[in-house]
Amino acid sequence: MEKFILDTQNLLKIYLTPRQIAAFQRYEQELMDWNERMNLTAIRDVEGIRTKHFLDSLTCALAFRGRVPASLIDIGTGAGFPGIPLKILYPEIRLTLVDSVGKKIEFCKHIVKTLELERVDFSTARAEELGRMPAHRELHEWAVARAVANLPILVEYLLPLVKVGGGMLAQKGESGPAEAQAGERPAHLLGGRLRQLVPVHLPGVAEDRYLVIIDKKAATPPNYPRRVGVPTKTPLK
Numbered sequence: 001m002e003k004f005i006l007d008t009q010n011l012l013k014i015y016l017t018p019r020q021i022a023a024f025q026r027y028e029q030e031l032m033d034w035n036e037r038m039n040l041t042a043i044r045d046v047e048g049i050r051t052k053h054f055l056d057s058l059t060c061a062l063a064f065r066g067r068v069p070a071s072l073i074d075i076g077t078g079a080g081f082p083g084i085p086l087k088i089l090y091p092e093i094r095l096t097l098v099d100s101v102g103k104k105i106e107f108c109k110h111i112v113k114t115l116e117l118e119r120v121d122f123s124t125a126r127a128e129e130l131g132r133m134p135a136h137r138e139l140h141e142w143a144v145a146r147a148v149a150n151l152p153i154l155v156e157y158l159l160p161l162v163k164v165g166g167g168m169l170a171q172k173g174e175s176g177p178a179e180a181q182a183g184e185r186p187a188h189l190l191g192g193r194l195r196q197l198v199p200v201h202l203p204g205v206a207e208d209r210y211l212v213i214i215d216k217k218a219a220t221p222p223n224y225p226r227r228v229g230v231p232t233k234t235p236l237k
């Protein structure tokens with residue numbers, strides 16, 4: 001854990017409390033334990049979990065510019081990334097974890113209960129469904145996703161969920177700059193404006209990573225998101 005704690009300080013200027021460190025330790029144990037029974041994540045070694053899951057998730061903090069989001073929805077959260085590490089970091093966030101696969105949400109529920117995290121909601125659903133529900137549409141301050149879809153598809157998943165004045169954040173690998181370019185016009189169509197592409201270098205990881213940050217400037221037209229499956233089949237151009 002020492003390396004993870006130092007990396008978090010050096011990269012993000014975040015100083016984790018003993019309570020937060022204990023939460024990450026427990027999360028790591030549970031992830032490895034459950035992973036033996038079900039395929040939750042391909043990253044199975046402790047160093048990989050600490051850097052590529054925990055630290056990588058925490059880099060989202062760079063997009064918030066010191067302002068802790070009041071609410072955040074994580075679409076396609078899988079085993080809880082990036083949403084749960086962000087909740088450990090900022091306990092005051094109202095967090096919603098979404099995945100279309102029930103067993104992933106079951107694991108997230110288990111972690112949230114084990115770590116005694118409060119004010120977390122869960123949804124086993126597709127992003128395209130949530131984007132049309134009054135309980136979610138244009139209500140969240142931030143919508144985030146990591147490793148879920150290419151940006152032209154992702155903007156249609158995330159932007160309908162974000163209130164005007166909020167933002168969406170996509171964690172991307174080396175394709176980040178090209179995806180940001182391809183996603184710019186679709187984002188406009190949905191009320192978004194590309195704000196920034198932040199390069200992130202994780203210690204010991206060769207691949208460049210990027211945060212693609214899009215501000216929500218105007219309401220999303222009511223015909224978006226399109227029906228389940230349509231955004232992936234016919235991505236916006």
Ligand code: SAM
Pocket residue numbers: 075076077078079080081082098099100101104125126127128145146147148157
């Ligand atoms: N975000 C996690 C991470 O970075 O470790 C999980 C990434 S995993 C590769 C992609 C996840 O997105 C899967 O758990 C999948 O079920 C979910 N997913 C894909 N499309 C989705 C959609 N339209 N709505 C909700 N979940 C979706």
